[in-house]
Amino acid sequence: MQARPPAHHPRSRAPDPAPAPPITAALPEAIGIATGLKGFLLWVGGSLAGITAMLYACGYLVTRAHMSMLGLYGFVTYDSDHFLQEGAKFLLTMAQEMAEIVAVLLAVLGLLLLVPGCLALCGRRRRDAWRERYRGWRQRSAVEHTWERGRYLLYGAAFVYLIAKTGFVLDLLYAPLGVANLLYDGAAPVCATFDATDSACLRQALLRGEADNLGAAFDAQLYLALTVVLLACVTWWIVMPWKWRAWLIAPFIVSVALCLLLLPMDYGVLQRPTIYPVLRLVREPPVAATPGRLFLISKTDGEFVVWDAVAHKVTWIPAGGISSAEIVQVRDLFEPVPASSQGTDP
Known part of the structure; x- marks a missing residue:
């Protein structure tokens, strides 16, 4: 028999690879990512700039009030670093x-959340009774003219x-700003009862180092400022549906702005420490030391600014005439100087 030739099977072909997406199709997505990244960087930069400006402003107000005091x-x-640190x-x-x-x-x-918890434990019947009473109260108070009248009463x-x-808030916030030139007038006024709205009492507390009274005065100012801020927020919720809401909320916004402006300055007077380093200078050529105490207030590349507590x-x-400078201790500016204290006559 004649052998049959083997059957010829066509060679299977591999599937053609999927066509690559055109480059132009990916461009919108890349542009969107770049735009989002740019917006994020701008937001971060704006936030950092805003935070820096806020720190600088607060630090300047604190330093300004402290130096005036x-x-x-x-x-x-x-320099700006000092203001940023103080802020x-x-x-x-x-x-x-x-x-x-x-x-x-x-x-x-x-503690307030304990009330609904206790009601939940009282049983379903009593809980349903409270729910129905609350629902009826909501229906009665949902009358439009009643709620509008309530808004007028709340705003008033x-x-x-x-x-x-x-009046009381402004007296309390402005009283610390009336304290000035303490270093030149060391005589403490006589104030039998401490009053945070009296500049004389605050002067006495500063000269005597009455930290408790000073802290209580600043806490009272902070609480009043928070009260004004909360009152402004509640008032804005009240007047929000009205057409003249911008004019109605204006007095509250002005009060909030005054509180936020004066609070850093009051901090600079009442809470900013009056502790400074005591400096010992050696001049070239050397001079004899005289009794005294030199407080380092500021230093630049060209000079030392010191406060002589005795004189x-x-x-x-000038820094050019100083061969060496040492910080020997840290003291309060209003601490009495003992007779044995030695310094360097500038």
Whole structure:
């Protein structure tokens, strides 16, 4: 028999690869990613610039009030780093104070949440009765004219409260700014009862180092400022549906702005430490030391600005005539100088 030739099977072909997407199709996605990244970088840069500006402004107000309180404003210049540091210290102090207030509010809120928890344990029937009563109250208060009348009453009450509190708030916030030139007038006034709205009492507390009274005065200012801010927020919620809401909320916004402006300055007077380094200078050629205490107020590349606690004067000492300078201790500016204290006559 004749052998049959083997059957011929066509060679299987590999599937053609999928066509690559055109480059132009990926361009919109890449442009979108680049746009989003650019927006994020702009947001980060704007946020950092805003934070820096806020720190600088707060630090400047703190330093300005502190130097005026001491009587050194205009004699000492500081760079931007100093203002940023002072602003950061102020905001950290505010954060600590706010954390304590929030902790108290959370504790009160936790106690209030015990009420619905206790109602849930009272049984379904009593819980349903409370729910029906609350639903009926909502239906009765949902009447439009009743709610509108309530808005008018609430705004009137908020405005009267703002007017009644404005005088006391301004007296409390402006009192620290009346303390000035403490270094040149060391005689403490006689104040039998401490009053945070009296500049004389604040002067006495500063000269005597009464930290408790000074802290209580600043806490009272902080609480009042928070009260004004909360009152402004509630008032905005009240007047939001009205056409003239911008004019109605304006007095509250002005009060909030005044509080936020004066609070850093009050911090510079009441809470900014008056502790400065004591400087010992050795001049070239050497001179004999005289009794005294030199506080380093500021230092630049060309000079030292010191406060002579014995002579009660500010002195500029050129850095070129100083062979060495030492920080020997840190003292309060208003601490009495003992007779044995030695310094260097500038």
